[in-house]
Amino acid sequence: MLPGGGDADPRSVDLSTSFSRNIRLKIPIASAPMDTVSEWRLAAALAMIGGIGVIHRNMSIEDQVRNAEKVKEQPPIPLESIYLLPIEPCGRALDTMRRKGLRELPIVDSNGVFRGYTRFSDLVEGCREDITPVSDFIHSGRSFALEEAGEAYRYTARGEADLVAIIDKGGRYLGSLTIDGVMDDINPALDHKGRLVVAAAINPMDMERARKLSRVVDALVSDVAHYQNRDIIRASTRLVKETSSDFIAGNIGTPEAALEAVSHVERIDGFRVGVGGGSICTTPSVSGIFSPTLWAVASVRDALDASNIRIPIIADGGLRSPSDISKILALGASSAMLGYMLAGTDEAPPDLVEVSGKLYKPYRGMASYTSMLRRYSIDRYSRSSKNVPEGVGGLVPYRGPLRNIIREIVESLRISMGYVGARNIEDLWVKARFIRAPRKRVIGDDEYRTV
Secondary structure (H helix, E strand, O other): OOOOOOOOOHHHOEOOEEEEOOEEEOOOEEEOOOOOOOOHHHHHHHHHOOOEOEEOOOOOHHHHHHHHHHHHHOOOOOOEOOOEOOOOEHHHHHHHHHHHOOOEEEEEOOOOEEEEEEEHHHHHHHOOOOOOEHHHHEEOOOEEEHHHHHHHHHHHHOOOOOEEEEEOOOOEEEEEEEHHHHHOOOOOOEOOOOOEOOEEEEOOOOHHHHHHHHOOOOEEEEOOOOOOOHHHHHHHHHHHHHOOOEEEEEEEOOHHHHHHHHHHOOOOOEEEEOEOOOOOEOHHHHHOOOEOHHHHHHHHHHHHHHOOOOOOEEEEOOOOOHHHHHHHHHOOOOEEEEOOOOOOEOOOOOOOEEEOOEEEEEEEOOOEHHHHHOOOOHHHHOOOOOOOOOEOEEEEEOOEOHHHHHHHHHHHHHHHHHHHOOOEHHHHHHHOOOEEOOOOOOOOHHHOEEO
């Protein structure tokens, strides 16, 4: 991608985008519906910083619905679980406050009800015996209802407290808003009720799953390897009539697939584009079928534009770096679906594995043999329809908190768009220019061709 002119400042670049017709995101990032990537913890954490998580379907309907419900139940502010029980020793309270640099600490009883705070100054003066319970040092203090999150932000940002307790209507403790949380750049993606957004993967032929999920999620994401199939398209036609959530069709790999879907399905709110491009997808070597994500996105976008059809494109497969994301957005995608880049984070489901003193997390394709064995993905990968796996599994390095990975991606996108001179993603579609580089990168005008 070539640099361009303009006055776009990376700090003021607007990364907001449409995931689907009715879902706006603050950043163009969605999680891939993989069982080693996307369950409720990662989905909630991603929505908290402006993206959207797609809950995988390699589980029972009830578990998938519950995962989505948990995302909706999470407060849309960065809360930490920092509190003590009244019976805990005051010495422990002092240690906690010294370690975290806090002047106050919430006290929550065994029923989860907020009872007040204990002050560091009171403990320093009065905690002579470490075993004295903190209940002897409780005092009243200001707490905030979840609906008062904005005021809680301002109160904490003014320095009136290092930490405030957030409670529900019944006085139950939900979490603590800390000064560190206030200083983080939190800009959650919310639904019309002020809750975190979430999507869920489905097979369009599984109407029971689709109906139950539609009562909870903002979008139903088609999770079939080859969407351009008459049975799948016919099922989608029925699905959009019986559900109210936005419907994302996919995966597709050609402009013909997009136009065929639009002509047969009454409502398509987004396309999931790319076939065989994932880092652990073996479809190209197993079947010879491959629609590279870059080419697929550009081709589908051109076809939709030529037909004057405005449907957001979600690029899916093979995106392994922030530069890959900036290029795929420039070619017409509205958002990028990530698996590999989010695997290995704290919020990803698998437990940590230590190998030769280094930490890893398992990562596998949803068409891998081990995933097939779970049998929940029977519509797409069961032995009754496909006897050969089209994915593999392995380990990825432990990457720490999701927010650190997303922060790096976001800053890289801002820098890239600043170079191009694009103020927002739609501006990037217009201004981005590419060159095709040969394998041997020899400097010289005759070695490059503008496309």
